[in-house]
Amino acid sequence: RATALYGVPTMFIAELDHPRRHEFDLSSLRTGIMAGATCPIEVMRRVIDEMHMGEVQIAYGMTETSPVSLQTGAADDLERRVTSVGRTQPWLQSKVIDSIGTTLARGEIGELCTRGYSVMLGYWDNPKATAESIDAEGWMHTGDLAVMDEQGYVRIVGRSKDMIIRGGENIYPRELEEFFFTHPAVADVQVIGIPCSRYGEEIVAWIRLHPGQTLGEEELREWARARIAHFKVPRHFRFVDEFPMTVTGKVQKFRMREISIEALAGEQGR
Structure with missing residues (x-):
């Protein structure tokens, strides 16, 4: 009678399309986390509707940030839980910047950066790569394009390199x-x-x-x-x-x- 299920989106997609899924009783599922890659909105909706995971949350982060920086909450409304990666976790900071490092206004698309206790010290024996990822003020540059709304909810729109x-x-x-x-x-x-x-x-x-x-x-x-x-x-x-x-x-x-x-x-x- 498991109540929580964790995985990357690919795993949830495979579970939803499993040929024998309807033979299994998933009614005890309630919550869990989908993370590790971009979480498609339609997949989130199906997980909530078809797998009974009404309290499923999205977590966002990197291995370099230990790993979660933002997360939705079980009490967030459905629209925010399926379209955003939530708000910044306690004791951490997030900002969205343009190509020259200027912090953008809410609602504008730019690169997401995060700072705080969870950010790594650096890449092992690779100061060059560390300096390319973490700036002098301690901000980790994620390489993800994002937009932050007035309430602090962040939506990932893609990778800058993609x-x-x-x-x-x-x-x-x-x-x-x-x-x-x-x-x-x-x-x-x-x-x-x-x-x-x-x-x-x-x-x-x-x-x-x-x-x-x-x-x-x-x-x-x-x-x-x-x-x-x-x-x-x-x-x-x-x-x-x-x-x-x-x-x-x-x-x-x-x-x-x-x-x-x-x-x-x-x-x-x-």
Whole structure:
């Protein structure tokens, strides 16, 4: 009669789509934490509705911050629990900055930084890497793009290194991933950018479908065109059974980028 369940989003997605899930009684579940990677809004909603985890929380942090810096609370309203990573934990500080280090106003997108007792002393025998991550005032630069609201709730919009610039337009993969999650046939999605001689970068969406579902590339593209700006519609789709992952269940976007570039080069060479 377990009451709490912990895991990264990939684990919860696999559990939701497990072919024998309906044979198990999950009614005793109540709470838990989803963390370790970006938590898709639709997955959070399904965990709450279908796995009875009405008090599930999202935690955000890094190994370098011991690890949690922000977290939602069981008493937070549903919208905040599914769309944000919560507020800064006690005795820690958070801020959102622009490219030159200026603290931004609430509601503006920038890099999330955190400071406090939980921040590591440094990388072992690597002062250069430490100085690149922790500034002179002790702020840990996370590399995540975020926005903080007036109540201190933080929403992660993506990784700064993952942001796609296509024809001068900034495109956040997280936004597109959340969008494709709303398609009833899509179980999981990852969006990346690859080099393009004309636009600088092009969008590639890796799609994993729910068991038993079928969906064509052009069908999905037309569905997207009717709902989002044309420049955000991926040029390429890859339908896969799984994503490249670390042993802890985190998606390796760098490897997906390499595979996509290699595959596209092969297609153009034929």
